[in-house]
Amino acid sequence: GGRSNPGGFLIEQRRLEKQPAELRVRAFTEITLKPTAASGTVQASRCTDCGVPFCQNACPLQNNIPDWLALSADGDLREAWRVASATSTMPEICGRICPQDRLCEGACTLQQSGWDGVTIGSVEAWIADAAFDNGWVEPIRPLVERGQxxxxxxxxxxxxxxxxxxxxxxxxxxxxxxxxxxxxxxxxxxxxxxxxxxxxxxxxxxxxxxxxxxxxxxxxxxxxxxxxxxxxxxxxxxxxxxYQARTLSVPGRGPNDTVAALDFLIAQNRVDCGDAPVADAPHAAGRDVVVVGGGDTAMDCVRTAVRQGANSVVCLYRRDRDNMPGSAREVQNAEEEGVRFEWLGAPKALMSKGEAVTAVRAQRMALTEASAGGRRDIAPVPGSDFDLPADLVIEALGFExxxxxxxxxxxxxxxxxxxxxxxxxxxxxxxxxxxxxxxxxxxxxxxxxxxxxxxxxxxxxxxxxxxxxxxxxx
Ligand code: FAD
Ligand code: SF4
Known part of the structure; x- marks a missing residue:
């Protein structure tokens, strides 16, 4: 059984359960490979039941992770589902898209002691998918109807x-x-x-x-x-x-020179939902794409552009890799899929020929010394301008x-x-x-x-x- 497995992590390493990049860039389907009954059980049993549930404390829902890992390791997925669904109305969704490296998995004792943390999110999604597949998800049947x-x-x-x-x-x-x-x-x-x-x-x-x-x-x-x-x-x-998107304010930016990140993502998501493609919807096929920004939204845009068949995809972000708001895991996914990152690069102007944008002019930034107790700031490097060729510029600068x-x-x-x-x-x-x-x-x-x-x-x-x-x- 998995209830106590102090040496489990020594035998079985964490699995990177992803499709190879060259396969995943061809489709808009999930890139994670789902655990099988055997591999899911083994991954769950890597939990050493360390006694201090750092993972649970790091989960915004306070999910009872050690218990459902132990139940999964014992093969009792149905009971694991009962525990997992008690604290969360969407375990299969959070298990897929939480930035686990910054939450439960980042806090896992194995991760903290230099081993790879337990794949908590993947096990959570696996338990919940099994519940849907096996009809364990109870329909909503209130015991009493209230008039309000x-x-x-x-x-x-x-x-x-x-x-x-x-x-x-x-x-x-x-x-x-x-x-x-x-x-x-x-x-x-x-x-x-x-x-x-x-x-x-x-x-x-x-x-x-x-x-x-x-x-x-x-x-x-x-x-x-x-x-x-x-x-x-x-x-x-x-x-x-x-939903109020922040926008670039640089010389050369006219009303139709850039595309808002969400407009770009919605167009693809509509197609994924089964709608017919719309002719004038923003699309990256054959284009040189520059995405400005460094958050989750920017990561989703660059990876969507790759899948749409862009000619080149660059992410332009003014700070460095260690200071970007997006998840490190998503940066790695994007790099594997062929996205180029221009760290410490800030947009300065949009260049065009006639009506069409041709490039983003950027300047190099450098990290300054940290002020007392503060975080390191950035400042432009004089004379460091460079042009990134682009005929599709996507603004992913966040929302107000x-x-x-x-x-x-x-x-x-x-x-x-x-x-x-x-x-x-x-x-x-x-x-x-x-x-x-x-x-x-x-x-x-x-x-x-x-x-x-x-x-x-x-x-x-x-x-x-x-x-x-x-x-x-x-
Ligand atoms: P929303 O999901 O924004 O839902 C609000 C709803 O309200 C919308 O359907 C909108 O149409 C509707 N609405 C707004 N105004 C009105 C109105 N006046 N009348 C009627 N309806 C209205 N988080 C993660 O944890 N992991 C991720 O991987 C992740 N990726 C992201 C990728 C992108 C591109 C973006 C933009 C965000 C991502 N996030 C991610 C953040 C996450 O999606 C949000 O934090 C979360 O969806 C917020 O949920 P919500 O219910 O508050 O609002
Ligand atoms: Fe909590 Fe998210 Fe980790 Fe699930 S994946 S245990 S919801 S932090």
Whole structure:
């Protein structure tokens, strides 16, 4: 059995379970090779049951990792699923796309002591996929139906997680989204080679079967007002994410000279969802592509461009490899797939000939000495300009909140970052009965944090609605 395996890591090394790069660049399907019953068990049994669950503490959901690893090592996947699904409404999704190197796996005792950490994410996804395949995923069947209803604005991971929990508690749940498909960035942001669309659809289908209502193509604040939502429903959860893209301000940048990262990713994601390709949608085939930025979004753009058949793909980032916000694992994946990184390079101007962009002019940056206690800054190197040939320039510089108060309700309190303001330690906004969760509160963050927020916000909304029922009865 795997319950205690102090020497397991000596025998069996961690597996790098990826397709070779030359195969994976031909498709938009996931690049990870799924564990078999035998290899999954062996990987799970590498956990030494070290006694201090650093991995669990590093997981935003506080997943009970050592227990489900031990159960998987013992071959009891069904019980492992019961444990894994108790703390997470999306184990198969987080297992695939969490930056585990910075979370659970980075904290694993094996990793910390110089061995490769246990492949926690991959085992988590394996357990959950087995649960779907074997029909262990319980449908949502509330024990009691409650009359009260909750509106969830936004069908990303925060909204979906909240809806799952609220519906299971018996509330009537309606999810509004301005897109034509549910899933938020799970559907239209994150590419299929990290998370296949059918995996997201499976979660949405489960909610539909559990009688969660989806109202799509509905922009709240435009097609339906907040006042209307608040009169229709007993509580509202705002889980709208952050979508205002930051843009380059350099000489030579005209309105059609660059493509916004999300426009580029959405076009490919639509095709992956089964839509017919649109003729004038941004596409990298045959182009020399420069992606500006160093976060997750930039990594997804460069890897999408490679798969679309770009002539060349360069990632231009002003800091160095050690100071980039994206996951090191994704940088490695991109390099293996043929992406060239220009570290310490900042865009200075866009060069064009007639109407067409021909190059990004960049200048070299250098790291400065760290100020006392501060992190090292960067400064331009004089006379270091260089041109990167480009006929497709993609801006992946991050996202800011949209004008929430203007769009929804002038009385909605905002923070100085323009995210939604919530009561300390909770999810209540400044409007009675209106709660908020996910990126709209945190700013651009991670799926696992959105799931955590969605689940916790649902618990708070449940307490709020119960208290109102009791008041009404008194
Ligand atoms: P979102 O997923 O953004 O969902 C918000 C939803 O609200 C959207 O469907 C939107 O259409 C809808 N909406 C907005 N305004 C309105 C309105 N007025 N009316 C109706 N509907 C509205 N995180 C990871 O953990 N791992 C990754 O690998 C990863 N990769 C990423 C790649 C990209 C390209 C991007 C952009 C982000 C990535 N992230 C990743 C971050 C992650 O996707 C987000 O942190 C997460 O999706 C936030 O969830 P959310 O539910 O708060 O918002
Ligand atoms: Fe690790 Fe993310 Fe799963 Fe938590 S949810 S165990 S951080 S992969």
């Amino acid at each position: 209803s909750v509106a969830v604005v936004g069908s990303g991971p925060a909204g979906l997680a909240a809806a799952d929990r609220l519906r299971s508690d018996g509330y009537q749940v309606t999810i509004y989204d301005r897109h034509d498909r549910a899933g938020g960035l799970l559907t239209y942001g994150i590419p299929g080679f990290k998370l296949e669309k059918r995996i997201v659809q499976r979660r949405i289908d489960r909610l539909i079967e559990g009688r969660v209502q989806f109202v799509l193509n509905t922009n709240v604040g435009v097609d339906v007002s907040m006042d209307e939502l608040r009169s229709r429903h007993d509580a509202v959860l705002l889980a709208m994410g952050v 909140p949209e004008a929430f108060a203007e769009q929804l309700d002038a009385n909605l309190g905002l923070t100085r970052w323009n995210t939604l303001q919530v009561a300390r330690g909770g999810f209540a906004t400044t409007l009675p009965g209106v709660f908020a969760a996910g990126d709209a509160v945190r700013g651009a963050s991670l799926v696992v944090w959105a799931v955590r927020d969605g689940q916790d916000a649902a618990a708070e909304i449940d307490r709020y609605l119960r208290a109102r029922t009791e008041e009404a009865a008194a």
